[in-house]
Structures are given as C-alpha cells and as structure tokens.
Amino acid sequence: MRLRYPTNIKIIKVPCSGRVAIIHMLKALEEGADGVIVAGCLEGDCHYQSGNLRAKKRVIYVQEVLEKIGMEAERVAMYNLSAGDGPRFAEIAREMTEKVKELGPSPIKNAKKLASKKSKVEVAA
Amino acid sequence: MIMARPKPIEEIIDEIKDFNKVLIAGCDGCVTVCEAGGVKEVQVLASALRLYFTKENKRMEIDETSLTRQCDKDYLHELLDKIDDYDAIVSLACGAGVQFMAEMYRKKPIFPGVDTCFIGVTEERGVWAERCQACGQCILASTGGICPISRCSKRMLNGPCGGSEKGKCEISPDTDCGWHLIYERLKELGQLDFFAEPTDPKDWVSSRDGGPRKIVREDVRL
Ligand code: SF4
Ligand code: SF4
Numbered sequence: 001m002r003l004r005y006p007t008n009i010k011i012i013k014v015p016c017s018g019r020v021a022i023i024h025m026l027k028a029l030e031e032g033a034d035g036v037i038v039a040g041c042l043e044g045d046c047h048y049q050s051g052n053l054r055a056k057k058r059v060i061y062v063q064e065v066l067e068k069i070g071m072e073a074e075r076v077a078m079y080n081l082s083a084g085d086g087p088r089f090a091e092i093a094r095e096m097t098e099k100v101k102e103l104g105p106s107p108i109k110n111a112k113k114l115a116s117k118k119s120k121v122e123v124a125a
Numbered sequence: 126m127i128m129a130r131p132k133p134i135e136e137i138i139d140e141i142k143d144f145n146k147v148l149i150a151g152c153d154g155c156v157t158v159c160e161a162g163g164v165k166e167v168q169v170l171a172s173a174l175r176l177y178f179t180k181e182n183k184r185m186e187i188d189e190t191s192l193t194r195q196c197d198k199d200y201l202h203e204l205l206d207k208i209d210d211y212d213a214i215v216s217l218a219c220g221a222g223v224q225f226m227a228e229m230y231r232k233k234p235i236f237p238g239v240d241t242c243f244i245g246v247t248e249e250r251g252v253w254a255e256r257c258q259a260c261g262q263c264i265l266a267s268t269g270g271i272c273p274i275s276r277c278s279k280r281m282l283n284g285p286c287g288g289s290e291k292g293k294c295e296i297s298p299d300t301d302c303g304w305h306l307i308y309e310r311l312k313e314l315g316q317l318d319f320f321a322e323p324t325d326p327k328d329w330v331s332s333r334d335g336g337p338r339k340i341v342r343e344d345v346r347l
Contacts, residue, residue: 023165026172030179065169068134069177107180114182 003086005093009037017041017078018051025062025076032109035075035100036062037092042080052080072103126246127155127219128253129239131166134173137215140236141174144212145184149174149238150204150226151191152218159253161239162217164191170217170238195222201229208233243275261331261338267319269310276303282324 010033014020017040028036038059040052056078063073077096081088141147149171157163171189178185188211192200195218208214208230216223217238227235243255258275264282265272274280278296284304288295292309294302311320329335 021165023168023172026169026176030172030175065134065173066176069138069173069180071176071180108176111179111182115179 003090005090006097016051017055034106128245129161129241146186148211152195
C-alpha cells in the first residue's frame with residue numbers, strides 16, 4: 001500500500017493486544033519511549049474473545065499510574081482498528097506522534113541523559 | 126487465604142523517598158493469588174517507582190525479588206546475603222510476612238507494600254470476599270458451614286436481627302444477611318433444629334480477647 005507513517009515508531013508485534021501486560025508498557029517508558037500505543041482489534045472482533053478489552057483495562061491502569069507519579073497519562077493510548085486497515089494505522093501513528101510532540105520528550109529520557117552526563121563529568125573530574 | 130490490596134503508590138514513594146537503594150520483595154503465597162504482592166505486582170511497582178525517581182532526578186536503585194513465603198524463616202533466609210546491599214525493603218507480603226521479615230532483619234527498615242484485609246476466598250477473578258475472622262473456636266458445624274462471625278455484620282451468634290430484609294443485611298442491599306444464608310442452608314440440609322437451639326455465649330478468649338495468639342503443638346515440634 002506504500003502508506004507513509006512517522007519513522008520514529010518502533011513496532012512490536014504480539015499475537016493479540018491481550019498479550020500486552022502492564023509491565024510491557026511501563027518498561028517501554030522506562031527505556032525512554034516518549035509514548036506507547038497499544039493497537040488492538042475493533043471491540044467485539046477479538047479472535048480470543050476479550051483480549052482487546054483486557055488490553056484496554058491495562059492501558060487505563062498504566063494511565064492512572066502515570067498520573068499518580070506525575071507523568072502525562074496521554075503518553076499511553078489504546079486504539080482499536082481492524083488488522084486490514086493500513087490507512088487508519090498510518091493516521092493513528094501520525095496522530096500519536098503529534099500528541100507526543102506537543103507533550104515534549106519523555107521526562108525519563110531527559111533525566112537519563114542528565115544522569116549520564118553527570119557521571120561522565122564525575123569520571124572526568 | 127489472606128487477602129490484601131496494593132497500597133497506593135504515593136504512600137510507598139513517601140515510605141522510601143529518603144533512601145537510595147531499595148528492594149521490593151514479593152511473596153509467592155496468598156498475596157500472589159489475590160494479585161496484590163506476587164512477582165507480577167513486584168515488577169509493576171518497581172518499574173513505576175523507577176519511572177518516578179528517574180523523572181525526579183533522584184538517585185535511587187530499585188531491585189526486585191519474590192520469596193516462596195515470607196511467613197517462613199527458611200525462605201526469609203534467602204535474603205541473608207544480599208540484605209545489606211539495601212537501605213530498606215518494601216515487602217508485598219501480608220502483615221504477618223512484613224513483620225517476620227522485620228524480626229529477622231532487625232537493622233533494616235521494612236515497609237509494607239500492601240494493605241492486608243482479611244481471610245477469604247476468590248469468588249471470581251478480581252472479586253475476593255471475607256469468610257473467616259480466625260476466632261480460634263470454629264462453630265461452623267452448627268451454622269450450616271456459614272460463619273456468622275464473618276458474614277453477619279453484627280457478628281451475632283443468634284440471628285438474624287430485625288434488620289434482615291429479603292435476604293439482605295440492613296447495612297447495604299449488596300450485603301447478604303449471614304443469618305439468612307445460615308437459615309436457608311440449614312433448611313436444605315434438614316438441620317433446622319440447630320437454628321431453633323440458641324447458641325451459648327462464645328468464649329472470646331480464643332479470639333483477640335485473649336491477647337496475641339500462638340499455637341504450640343508438641344506433636345509436630347522438632
Ligand atoms: S507471608 Fe503472608 S501472604 Fe505470604 S504466604 Fe505467608 S501468609 Fe501468605
Ligand atoms: S467460626 Fe471462627 S474459625 Fe470458624 S469460620 Fe467463623 S471466624 Fe473462622
């Protein structure tokens with residue numbers, strides 16, 4: 001289809017969005033991701049009955065955790081689209097990239113950079 | 126089993142914010158079953174705490190572990206070699222586990238990571254309910270296998286009271302009347318004579334009224 005979507009998105013394939021656990025989203029943020037999309041099938045269309053509904057609950061859980069620790073909940077989002085809907089995927093990717101751009105870089109990435117700079121200075125000194 | 130729920134993360138942050146290296150210790154026993162303090166919950170809590178302290182630019186190392194049972198010295202011993210690497214421990218076991226850990230590692234601050242709630246059952250995934258208050262002298266034999274102490278809101282030994290309505294307790298329409306349940310079950314079992322017979326006052330010395338309790342059994346002691 002040769003659709004264009006932002007190149008800064010890293011795709012991790014899972015058999016079902018129900019496979020995405022809370023820890024996976026948190027780990028992505030820990031690694032410095034600016035945002036995380038969980039893309040599941042349309043509600044009512046899950047091949048495993050309720051994988052996407054479970055994923056939705058987990059996304060909400062992570063959003064709540066983020067709020068409690070003072071990070072923007074919008075850095076994590078759940079989208080539902082059919083596996084065949086490439087154009088919609090490209091649209092979602094662009095939408096999320098825009099949203100994250102507005103929020104600015106992840107505070108984790110910044111803090112990590114700062115910490116590694118500090119330790120380099122310490123080594124140099 | 127012992128049922129607990131995770132403490133709010135703000136409370137845990139507050140417990141440990143002045144330290145630099147903290148171990149989150151889960152328990153593979155009861156708290157794993159009620160999804161409050163097992164390996165999965167340790168991972169999630171540790172990750173969220175790392176996110177928070179990194180964001181705050183605070184030097185903080187958070188490690189993770191889980192023990193088979195924290196109410197057992199043999200398993201607590203597994204931390205002996207590494208405990209001194211940490212400034213403090215957050216234990217996700219029940220209150221008993223947290224205390225046993227604190228007894229064994231007297232010089233380490235140990236903080237609770239869950240709120241321990243009751244002895245109960247898993248009614249369905251995500252729904253846990255109280256069934257026993259460990260009174261120390263079980264009377265289920267005469268109450269149709271339903272505990273009036275944990276299931277009657279007033280812990281009455283002779284019920285129901287006048288607040289029982291259509292099988293529900295007066296405290297809330299969502300709460301079954303324990304004594305209604307007892308009556309229905311005794312009827313099914315053909316044991317309504319138990320219901321007719323008043324229950325004598327209970328000796329609460331075997332419950333908390335006798336102070337902290339202990340079981341010592343010479344037959345199984347080493
Ligand atoms: S420490 Fe508490 S939660 Fe863990 S097994 Fe023992 S009683 Fe259960
Ligand atoms: S009678 Fe006592 S021991 Fe028996 S279930 Fe009730 S509280 Fe527990």
